[in-house]
Structures are given as C-alpha cells and as structure tokens.
Amino acid sequence: MSEQPIGRFRFMDQQNVNLDGFATPDAELGLIAFDSPHDPTPSISIHNGEVVSMDGKTIDEFDTIDEFIALHGLDLSIAEEAMAIDSLQFARELVDPNVARARIVKLASGMTPAKLAEVLAKLSAAELVIAMTKLRARRTPSNQAHVTNRSDDPLLLAADAATAAAFGFREIETTVPVAGDAPSNAIAVSIGAAVASPGMLVQCSVEEAAELAMGMRGLVSYAETVSLYGTEQIFVDGDDTPWSKAFLTSAYASRGIKMRVTSGGGAEALMGGAQKCSMFYLEARCVSLARAIGSQGVQNGGIDSASVAGSVPGGVRSLMAENLMVMVRNLEACTGNDALMSESDVRRTSRTHPIFIAGSDFICSGFGSIQRYDNMFGPSQWNSEDIDDFLAMQRDWGVDGGLRTAQEPDVAAARRRATEAVTAVYKWLGLGDFTSAWAEQAIDAAGSKDVPDADLMLPLSASRTILDTNVTMLDVIAALAETGFDVEAERCLDMLKARVAGDYLQTAAIFDEEMNVLSLVTDPNIYSGPGTGYRPSEKRQKEIDTIRQQKSVSDIRNEQATYRTEDLVATGNADVSHDPRDVVIGVSPATGREIWQTLSGISVSDALRELLAGLEEEGCVGRIVRINDTVDLGMLGLQAARMSGSGISIGLQAKGTALIHRRDLAPLANLELYSVAPTLDKELYRLMGINAGRHAKGATPEPMRNPYSDEAIEARYHTRVVGLVAIERECSSDTAPEAMEVTR
C-alpha cells in the first residue's frame, strides 16, 4: 500500500479552497461563530433609572464596554419590555414584511448585546437575506471602493479614483504604505474623484488622530477606520477606550465630517483575547457600543478577520448576521466583503452573494477597484479583475450592487483629466512636478507596475509641504480654479459646503450625482413585501442591464460585414448531377451574403476550400450549392444529398456547424455530425471532406470525434449562435438552390 492518498484526493487537495485554513471549533480560543458555552444569558436589571446588571454581570463586574453601553447605549424606557420578548418571536418579526422596521429598531434599542445575539443567531441564511432587505437604513444600495497603490503615486491615485467614480462607487477609501504620504494621497484621490463625479465621499485611513487632523483641513470627507473591539483588553491594546472613541466620534461631527466605526467578528480571537466568547456575541458588544457612542454607522462583517470567522462552522453566516445587527440597531451598515477571506473564487462569491442580493448601504466596505498588488489594505474580496464579473452578476439578478458599466473612451478621458488636474494643482501649490512620461504611464496603467517613472519621493515631500505650509482643501480648490479646472473646483467646494449643512452626518448618507443626500432621513428603506422597497429607477435599471459586452443581432451583422470577402460568389442555378464522384456541399442561406466567418474564427471560404480539398484527395468532385429555403442543418444536408450524383453531401451552416448526409436517410439522421462549430479548425474540415469522399466511394471513413475541452463553449458562443441563426433566417427565401464558387 502506498502512503500517498489516492489520485482523486490528490486532485482535490490541489484545489484552491484547500489553501484556506479551516479550524476545529474551540470556544476556549473564541474560535466559534455562535453560542459559546461562555456567552452570557441575556438579562437586564434596572433600578432607579440605572442599569444595575446586564447579560449576567452586576454593575461592579462591568468592564468599560459594559459600562458605556449601560450608561448610553440602551433605551431604558423600553428595555424591560424588549428583553421580555421571546427571542424566536422577535426573530420572526425581523423577517415578517408586515412588521414595520420602526417597531424592530425601537424594540432593539432596548435589547442588550447578548439578547440581540440570541435573536439574530436564530435566522437561517435565507432569512438573513429577507431581513437585510427589510431592515437596512437607506433604501438605495451603494458601494465603496479602495483606491491605493504601492507607490502612493498621486497621478495613478487620481486616475484610479476617477475610474472608481466612473464605475459607480460613491465612496472611496484610500490609505498609505508610507504613513507620511497620507495628505498627498487624500488630495490626489479627492481631485481624481471630483473629475468623474460630484458628491464623491473620500477618506484616507491612517492612525486615528492623524486621520482627524486631515479631516479638519478638509482633505477628506468621511472617516471609517475608528476601530471598536468586543473585549476590554483588545480595546485598550488598540490604544482607545469607549470614552475616547465617543469623544473622537464627536470630534468628527464637530467639524461636520461623516464618520463610522469599524469592528468585526474574529478580531478578538485573532489577537488572542476573545475571553472564551463567540465571535458573534463579541461583535454584538461592538455594535451595541457603536450605537452607544453615537456613531451613525458601522463597517463590520469580519473585515480584517473575516477569514477567522470563515474558518469555523457557520462563520460566514455570522458575518452577514453582524451586518444585519447593525441595521437592527438603526445604523448605517458597511457590510464587509472587504479583506479577501478565501483563495477560492467559489467561496468568496458565496460569502458575498446573499448580501449582494439583499442590498446594503455599502455592499463592500472596500471593493478593491485597483490591482490586488496595489491594494494597501491587502487584497479585497472583490478586485479590479472582478469588476466585469460584478457587473454581470448585477445584470443576471437585476440587482443594484452600486456599480455601473463605464465605457473605455470615457474612462480614458477621465484618467487623463485626473492626471492633468493633479499635475496642475501640485505645480500651483509647489508640491511637486510630474513628467509627461509619468503621466502617460499613469493614464494607461492597469496598476503601479505599469508606471516605472513614478518618483517615490514626491508624495512624501508633497505631504511635508502640505503640512508645513498648512495647505487645506480651500487651497486645493483655489489651485484647481486658477489652473482651469473649474468643474472640479466646484465639486470639491460642494463637498466642503456639505459639512456646513450637516445633512450627510445623518445615518447612511451618501450623495447622488446631483448632490442630493440619500440617507435614513431622506431615502428611508420601507419594505413591506413584494412590490415594495427599493426598485431601481428605469434609468438605473438600464445601467444595470446594459453592460458593454452585450451584442445585438445588428452588432453581429456588422461584425460579420467586416469579414466580407469577394472570393465566394453565386454563379447561377444548381442542377442535379448523376456523376458518382459528385458530392454536393450544401451551404446555408447567409453564406456569401451576410456571414463570412465561422464560430471558430476561420473564414467560411477557407472551410469550403478544405472540404473541397478533402474530397479531391479521395478522387471526388465537390460542388457548392446554396440551399436558400432552410436554415436547418439536417434539411440542408438532405437537400444537397438529393442533388448529389453520389447521393452523399456535406451540409454546412455559415457559422461552421457541419454534417455528412445521404439522400436515403431521414432529415434528422446523418452519417457524421460536426456539431461544436467553435472547435472546428481547418484540419477537421479537411478530414470531413476526406470522409465524405470515402462515403461516396463506399470506402471506410475514419469518423472524427468532436474535440471537447473544459471551456464554457456554450457560454462563449450561444448568444452569437442565436444572432447568426437570426441572420440565416432573414436571408432564407424561396429562391431555388444556387451554384457557388470559391476562388482559390
């Protein structure tokens, strides 16, 4: 016996999914999604308007997280009623379209972390989808992009920010590999975003105080990387407390800057501080605390620890349940799908898909709109190579995932303008000079590897100048205006003025392209069953449905016209032959009229030349006859066989599908069928000619086997087949069979 596993298992072991880590659940380490034996039983006790015990702890046992939640996080007027509701009953209300969202969020505001964890753990995957559809804050879904690169290249950042805006993202998150580059990155992304759209929210994720300082200068318009943790130890390791985070939250609001916090199941286990609790319970504490400190929203769903949650049973479900918990707490949900949680395309799609179809305030809290290697947060769950996949998924399901198709010339123009604007502003403000070669590389680049001319020192020196000379967004706006970028200047100013109005501080606020605020207040999600809730507008549905790759019959006709040749012509009426060497090649109505190239990419003329040559090799004489009154391959072949002196024919549709027929067979019978046209190359047509000749002579043919491959042949070609058959049908008529010639 070999010690090596059998081939089937060796093969399975090689699959990408087996690069992922899967953990045996271990409550002691917090490696458990739901229901650790150490999770507390939900409870609350209130005396004289004060919480004196909660979730199994008395007030003197409270850690800082418990204490802050007890002091600020619960609506005590409803807490006792809410805690008394049967958890299963409340879980049912979450999915019941007849129970209003307002009732759910009202009752939840009186529920402790353990209570809400108990409720949400009762929902199945499908129920999570319905509950999310119903309970998210904003009606219109949206999406967020990561825009970063390895070099902090301002030109590439601006070009990629413009690209992200063109594809429909409404928020852009950038960060730095080099901390000192942050102000330059914030300016470059803000300018690039403004090139492609008004109302783009921009953040630059760095250390808490540094991020706030940039916000105060107007360089960013929101903040997100304000981390919360579910145990006190990890919280303090993160150099914060609930009180410092509450103050920070107010500091952002005091400058009119939108802000959300970040948490996520598995973070505590990853840092070895889960205190034997389940990931979901600890996250319930984070979400409760987020509400308590007055954050308008939460980015969660694992985030950097998503793969930790993904390693245990039910972990992916718990990630989605975390997001739903945020919604139930009446907060903006930025629903993870951020850090790549699996090497498997199947698993990562499976992890995102329920949220994608349910819709959330931001489907991804960082769709990596740039190359994986350029993502300074680490590769995302979705990356630039997936944009077309995501757009196709939107179209497949009729779902608004926040993205739209962008046309290449538009994106190219936006990237050019973005680099020009950054070049002009940096020069005007004395931040640095860019060479035209650098700019041209950045415009064309798929990623920073395509920009060898980038000067890695420029962002750092630019950032120092920004800090030393106290450059604010007002200076950037002035520079844009002075250098002729009036539209961008106005758009950047609009984002500053938005802070004065403060409407975008409300829960789940984004701007649409007309600078309207869409939020819990202005665009509330009201779902009460089929026919209600968010429905894309006609215009938006068209954006979702119309991807750039789609082809109509006229597109296919135009494409075929570009292959038109003059070497295949009709020469007159076709006769019946009595020559035993005669083999008729019956071709379809569009042959020599509208269809010039087969699905395998060779010309119809070449296919015919090979068939004729094959027949000649066997001493037969091929004769091309266009059968005008049928598009059916079997009928085509049979009609040709009836005109053939040998009684043998080849039927060929212009798209390349072919068969060998005999005049005494039924129409749908045949001698040989070459059905997979996309795989039929010249060699196979030659072989088919030879075999038809052998049939004609009564010799033994060598039947060709259709070549098979692992490609999705049908996905690739079926739409084109439908179009080509439609063209054939348009070309068909009562016209008698015509002789044709192909010149050599």
Added chain:
Amino acid sequence: MTQGFSGKNSNDVTVAAIRQGDITIDDVRIHPETLEHQAQVAEQHGNPQLAANFRRAAELTSMADDEVLALYDALRPGRSSQEQLVAHAESLEARGAVRNAELFRQAASAYARRGLTAK
C-alpha cells in the same frame, strides 16, 4: 440658508471668493446650531445616541483643532490620571461644554475602577 461656524452664509462661499482669499476654513466649518438641528433630526429618526453625539460635537465646535486633538489624547488609555480627567471635566464645564464634561467625569470614574488611568 446655512451659515458656517464663522457666521458666513454658505451662499457667499464661492470658488471666486476662495480665489480672492476671502474664505477661511471657519467659513466651511459646521455651526453649533446646525448640529443642534441635526440632533433633533436624529432624535426624530429613532437615534437619541446620534443626537447626543451631535450635541457633544456642538460643544466642540468652538475649540481649536489642536485642543480637540489634545482632549482626545487625554482620554486614551493610560494618558491621564483620575485627577487630570476630572480637571478636564471642570475646565470643559466652565466653558459650557457640559456634555463633554460629563463624558470626562464618567471616564475618570471608569478608568480608575478598571486601571486605565496613567500609572
């Protein structure tokens, strides 16, 4: 009609005015009354905690950026003694920032109990 922290009407904040150097960052900062208005909106939409945050924020609008950053730092773990936190609370209270003062008082008590004051 919205006015910035400086009192300047938002309609007067234009690109042309910025080019002339007539606009300062205080003209594009939020006014405490606007935050109070947003607090009322948040309350009406089922989030009293968000409202409380906006009201704490309103108190911070009059403070310089550096002071806000320094107060944040003072609240980070291990940065301040209980007495320092209480002193911040008293100073805030004296300037009318009563909600933030309350936050500092709670922190002083909680940090002392949980060992998060400066050693």
